[in-house]
Amino acid sequence: MPKLRLDKWLWHARFVKTRGLAASxxxxxxxRVNSAKAAKPAHMVGPGDVLTFPQGDNIRVVRILAIGLRRGPAPEAQMLYADLSEVKDDVPRAPRYEGKGRPTKRERRKLDLDRAQELE
Structure with missing residues (x-):
């Protein structure tokens, strides 16, 4: 079964911009590879492995479906993995989103208060 370096796979799948960032x-x-911490960027991964890593404010969990031969376009990169992460939609929606303009200061305060109560 073909295997590829972990840092190279993360770069091919377009989770990071450079191999240096993937290595760091x-x-x-x-x-984590199959729930064990990967110690080196040269850790070999292949199809069937499950990776867990942070990306921005989210924790990504992906199953490797294939290894890439190159860093190609995004649609090609998305075919390399299956996303197992839960979908979080924590982007606050503006009450006047339907073309009615920006929320007022009072409406923004209410949005912030509602969001703080949801997090508790």
Whole structure:
């Protein structure tokens, strides 16, 4: 079964912009392969492995479906994995989104209060 370096796969699948960033993510102890921390960027991964790593404010969980031969366009990169992460939609929606303009200061305060209550 073909295998590929972990940092190279993260770069091919377009989760990071450069291989250097992928390597620093792995060395920092932020990537888990099959629920075990990956210690080195040269850790070999292949189809069937499950990766867990942070991306922005979210924790991504992906199952590797294939290894990439190159860093191609985004549609090609999305075929390399299956996303197992829960979908979070925590972007506050503006009450006047339907073309009615920006919310007023009072409406923004109410949105912030509602969001703070949801997080509790």
């Amino acid at each position: 993510l792995v060395v920092g102890g932020h990537v």
